[in-house]
Amino acid sequence: MKFDINWIKTKNGNGFVQNDVLTIYAKGASHISGAIYKNNFPILAIFGLGERVKIKLSVKRKNIKGLALLKLRAFDKNNRGFGIDDVFIII
Numbered sequence: 001m002k003f004d005i006n007w008i009k010t011k012n013g014n015g016f017v018q019n020d021v022l023t024i025y026a027k028g029a030s031h032i033s034g035a036i037y038k039n040n041f042p043i044l045a046i047f048g049l050g051e052r053v054k055i056k057l058s059v060k061r062k063n064i065k066g067l068a069l070l071k072l073r074a075f076d077k078n079n080r081g082f083g084i085d086d087v088f089i090i091i
Helices: none
Strands: 003-005 008-010 013-016 021-026 031-038 041-049 052-056 066-075 081-090
Parallel strands (some): 013 081
Antiparallel strands (some): 021 052, 031 041
């Protein structure tokens, strides 16, 4: 299963702007789950039904800029899971 995420290309790799909407698309998925980790601590949980999930990348009263890890799993109609891990920069 292929994941499509609306990243911003930076000189250091994938990036994303804080307080913007992150769109995750996995064709053929019945649901998508995952989390965003910073310093090995989960700062934002992700769950959505269907092929497309939209989340706002913000945490109240926190500045979450810097390197982060995105862990995603998408499940198809037979509950087979496909996952990715991706390191990115929050701008």
